Each structure stands twice: as structure tokens, then as C-alpha cells.
Amino acid sequence: xxxxxxxxxxxxxxxxxxxxxxxxxxxxxxxxxxxxxxxxxxxxxxxxxxxxxxxxxxxxxxxxxxxxxxxxxxxxxxxxxxxxxxxxxxxxxxxxxxxxxxxxxxxxxxxxxxxxxxxxxxxxxxxxxxxxxxxxxxxxxxxxxxxxxxxxxxxxxxxxxxxxxxxxxxxxxxxxxxxxxxxxxxxxxxxxxx
Numbered sequence: 001x002x003x004x005x006x007x008x009x010x011x012x013x014x015x016x017x018x019x020x021x022x023x024x025x026x027x028x029x030x031x032x033x034x035x036x037x038x039x040x041x042x043x044x045x046x047x048x049x050x051x052x053x054x055x056x057x058x059x060x061x062x063x064x065x066x067x068x069x070x071x072x073x074x075x076x077x078x079x080x081x082x083x084x085x086x087x088x089x090x091x092x093x094x095x096x097x098x099x100x101x102x103x104x105x106x107x108x109x110x111x112x113x114x115x116x117x118x119x120x121x122x123x124x125x126x127x128x129x130x131x132x133x134x135x136x137x138x139x140x141x142x143x144x145x146x147x148x149x150x151x152x153x154x155x156x157x158x159x160x161x162x163x164x165x166x167x168x169x170x171x172x173x174x175x176x177x178x179x180x181x182x183x184x185x186x187x188x189x190x191x192x193x194x
Contacts, residue, residue: 065098068161068169068193073103076161076189080173081108083188084181091175091185094119095161096127098168100151108175115175122182123172124151126158130167133158134183157182159190169193 068076073095080093085108092107092115102123107116125133134156140146147154153172156179161169171189173182 066163077104079192080189089176092116092119094123094172096123100124111175118174119172121153122158123170126160127170159186
């Protein structure tokens with residue numbers, strides 16, 4: 001009787017192990033095992049190849065793009081704050097990726113409460129049009145509706161970051177008494193990335 005209990009526990013252990021191995025390999029369907037056939041089943045499950053990879057996209061349907069790393073974006077943002085501090089300016093800085101998503105946003109000590117949001121919008125605007133925002137403000141004369149595009153801010157202080165003549169990021173700065181200063185500090189951030 002004791003021997004039967006030991007076999008019973010062993011059978012449950014082996015059966016459970018076989019099922020776990022089959023699931024781990026990605027198998028599906030019905031599984032059964034007994035103490036006699038559990039070892040070959042486990043070996044067969046382990047030898048089964050991994051799940052098939054998804055089919056590759058048709059040639060010409062995809063493209064590659066470059067992206068700024070978090071470390072590089074942080075270095076650029078720190079360079080902006082350092083340049084502003086040298087001139088006793090309290091600013092916020094934002095670095096966005098090619099799609100306008102914020103990578104890094106830093107509010108400098110003493111910067112105004114509106115400056116972080118303005119910095120993000122300037123960075124977004126600069127990368128969207130691949131131009132410094134000081135140049136983009138001139139375009140408003142011909143197309144005043146541009147300022148109505150959500151998420152944009154047509155004030156000096158945004159600078160694009162490019163690689164191979166294509167925009168990969170934008171740096172926006174806000175909080176200095178003039179947009180020219182904001183943009184000067186943004187360019188200090190861009191310079192760290194060259």
C-alpha cells in the first residue's frame with residue numbers, strides 16, 4: 001500500500017513535469033502521460049523547435065530611422081541648463097524624439113511654472129518642421145493658421161537635431177526673458193550632439 005502511494009505521487013510529478021515542458025515549448029492540443037511514457041514525451045517536447053517567427057514585412061514596406069538615446073538627450077538637456085546658468089537664467093528644457101514624444105524634460109531651479117510645457121511645445125515644433133522656431137515664426141505671416149496646430153508653439157527657443165540631414169529630435173527651451181536667449185541655450189544642447 002505504501003509503495004502504491006509513492007508511485008502515485010511520482011506519476012503525478014512526472015505527468016505535471018511533462019505537461020509543464022510541453023507548455024514551455026509552446027505546444028498545444030491534448031497531452032497525456034503515464035509513468036512509463038513520460039520521459040520520452042519530455043525529451044520529445046524539449047527537442048521541438050521554438051515557435052515560428054512572424055513573417056517579415058514585404059520589401060519596401062518598412063524603413064529605418066535614427067533615434068536619440070536617453071543618455072544623449074540627457075547630456076544635451078544638462079548642457080542647456082549649464083549654458084543658462086552661466087548667464088544667470090532660469091529655464092526649463094525638453095528633448096523630444098522624431099515623433100514629438102518627450103525623451104527628457106528638466107525644469108531648472110527657479111524656472112517659471114509655464115516653462116516646462118512651453119519647452120516641450122517648442123521642441124515639438126522644431127522637430128516637426130526641422131527648423132529653429134525663430135525661423136518658423138516668420139512663416140506665420142504667410143500661414144497664420146500654423147499656430148492653431150495642437151502641441152505647437154511658434155516662439156523662438158526650439159532647435160531641431162538632425163542626422164544625415166533628417167530631423168531625429170528637437171530641443172526646446174523656455175523661461176529666459178527672450179526667445180533669442182532660449183534658442184541660444186537650445187543650440188548649446190544641439191552642439192553637444194555633434
